Amino acid sequence: MAIPWVEKYRPRTLRDIVGNNQAIAQMKKWAMDWDQGKPQKPIILVGKPGCGKTSAARALANDMKWGVIELNASDVRNEKNIKRIAMVGAVNETFTDDGKFISSKFGGRKLIIFDEADNLYEGKDDRGGKKAIVETIRVAKQPIILIGNDYYGILSGVWGKKLKSMCAVVKFRALTSAQIIKVLNRICRGEEIVCEKEALRVIASRCGGDLRAAINDLQAVAEGKKVLRVEEVKPVGYRDVKNQIYKTVLKVLHTVELNEARRYITNTDETPDYILLWVEENMPLEYTKTDEMVRAYEYLSRADVYLGRVVRRQQYSLWSYAIDMLSAVSVAKEEEYKKHPRYAFPSWLRVMSTSKARRDTRDSIGMKLGVIYHASSQRVKEDILPYFRVLYEKNRELRALYTYLLHLEDKEISFLTDLDVEEILKDAEKIEEKIEKKGEGGSA
Numbered sequence: 001m002a003i004p005w006v007e008k009y010r011p012r013t014l015r016d017i018v019g020n021n022q023a024i025a026q027m028k029k030w031a032m033d034w035d036q037g038k039p040q041k042p043i044i045l046v047g048k049p050g051c052g053k054t055s056a057a058r059a060l061a062n063d064m065k066w067g068v069i070e071l072n073a074s075d076v077r078n079e080k081n082i083k084r085i086a087m088v089g090a091v092n093e094t095f096t097d098d099g100k101f102i103s104s105k106f107g108g109r110k111l112i113i114f115d116e117a118d119n120l121y122e123g124k125d126d127r128g129g130k131k132a133i134v135e136t137i138r139v140a141k142q143p144i145i146l147i148g149n150d151y152y153g154i155l156s157g158v159w160g161k162k163l164k165s166m167c168a169v170v171k172f173r174a175l176t177s178a179q180i181i182k183v184l185n186r187i188c189r190g191e192e193i194v195c196e197k198e199a200l201r202v203i204a205s206r207c208g209g210d211l212r213a214a215i216n217d218l219q220a221v222a223e224g225k226k227v228l229r230v231e232e233v234k235p236v237g238y239r240d241v242k243n244q245i246y247k248t249v250l251k252v253l254h255t256v257e258l259n260e261a262r263r264y265i266t267n268t269d270e271t272p273d274y275i276l277l278w279v280e281e282n283m284p285l286e287y288t289k290t291d292e293m294v295r296a297y298e299y300l301s302r303a304d305v306y307l308g309r310v311v312r313r314q315q316y317s318l319w320s321y322a323i324d325m326l327s328a329v330s331v332a333k334e335e336e337y338k339k340h341p342r343y344a345f346p347s348w349l350r351v352m353s354t355s356k357a358r359r360d361t362r363d364s365i366g367m368k369l370g371v372i373y374h375a376s377s378q379r380v381k382e383d384i385l386p387y388f389r390v391l392y393e394k395n396r397e398l399r400a401l402y403t404y405l406l407h408l409e410d411k412e413i414s415f416l417t418d419l420d421v422e423e424i425l426k427d428a429e430k431i432e433e434k435i436e437k438k439g440e441g442g443s444a
C-alpha cells in the first residue's frame, strides 16, 4: 500500500506549518529560550484534531536540531512505562539516541513529547499517567511538550490541576478552508495531479477544519489520477468528519483495553451500524495475525446479529450489546500493532451510494419516457432505455429535442451520455425557442 499522504506531506519544518502563526511564534520563542540556557515550563498544545499540533512539535525539534522522545497514549498507559522511557531521557542529558555523548551545553537537547495527553488515565496512585508526567516534569532537565484535543481532559483531576500549574498553554485553532486548500494544492502539485479548484473547495468545506481528514479524503479520491474533477469528490460527502469516525476506528483498532474501546465508541455521535462498517473495512489493514482476525470477525458478526435484531424488533436496548461486541474487536489482538495504515471509507457504502444515485436517476428518466411512450417504467427500463440511450448519444437533433421535451436535468443527461452537458442544454434551449416561435406563428 502506498504511504499515507498525511505522513508523506507532514511538515518537517515550522516554516511549512500553515496557519496558527501565533502559536508557532510562541513555540519558537520557548525553544530559543531553552537553547540560550534558560529552562522553561513545559508547554501544552491544545486544539482540534488535524490542525498540526503533533507536526508542529516534531518540526520544532527538527528545526532546533533536538532529539525527540515521543510517547502517546498507548505507550503512556501507566507510570512504569513513563518512568522507563521518559525519565531516562529527561534526566540523562549526556547521550543521544545513537549513543553519542553531547552535553546539553552544546545543544544536545532532547524534546520529550507526550502526545494524546488527554487520553491518559488519571488512575489510582500507581497507574496514573498524569502523575507520572508530573513527576517527570519535576526532575526533567529537558524541554517537554504535552499535546491534546481537550483542554479539560488534560487539566482535570488532581494530577491535571498540578499539571496546569506547571505548564503554559499554547492554543491551536482549527484551520480555515483557505488554509486547507493551500495545503491540498501543495500536495496535488507534489503528486502531479491537476485538480479542479471546486473539487478542493468541496473537500475543504466538508472536513470541519481537520486537515488530516481533508488530506485522507483527497488521497482516497485522487491517488493515481492525473486529473481530479469535482464529481469524483462527491462520495466524500458521506463522511461526517465532525464526528471523527476516523479517530474512533483508529482508537478501537489500536487499544488493547476493552473499556477504552467502549468509551470511544459510546463517545461518538455515530450509530453502531455505521461504526461496524468502518471497523470491518479497516480491521484487516491493521490486524495481520490470522487467529486475531478470526476472533475480530467473530465479534463483528455477533455485533451484526444484534444490530439486525435492533432493526427487526425495534429494540434499541440491544445496541448496547452490539457496542460491547464492537469494542471486543480491540481485544481480539494480543498486543497493539504499531501500524498507521490509511483507513478507508467502507467500500460497501461507497458502492451503495453511487449505485443508488444512479438507480434513482435511471428511474426518473424511466418515468419521464414512460409518459411519452405510454409504457410502464419497468418496460421503459428494460425495453426502451437501452435503445433510447444509443439514439440520444448519436443524434444531435433528437438529443436536443428530447432534452427539451423531457426537461432532462444535468445528472439525467450525464446518465445518458458522456457528451458535454452545457452544450446539450444550449441546443435544447434553441429547440425551445424554435418551438415557441412556431407556436406564436401558428396562433396568429
Ligand SMILES: Nc1ncnc2c1ncn2[C@@H]1O[C@H](COP(=O)(O)OP(=O)(O)OP(=O)(O)O)[C@@H](O)[C@H]1O
Residues within 6 Å of the ligand: 005, 006, 007, 009, 010, 011, 016, 017, 018, 019, 047, 048, 049, 050, 051, 052, 053, 054, 055, 056, 148, 149, 175, 183, 211, 212, 215
Ligand atoms: N498546520 C498545518 N500545516 C501543514 N500541514 C498540516 C497542518 N496541520 C495538519 N497538517 C497535515 O495533517 C496531518 C495531521 O496533522 P497533525 O498530526 O499534526 O495533527 P494534530 O493536530 O496532531 O491532530 P490530532 O489532535 O488528531 O493528533 C499532518 O501529517 C500534515 O500532513
Ligand SMILES: [Mg+2]
Residues within 6 Å of the ligand: 053, 054, 055, 115, 147
Ligand atoms: Mg496529533
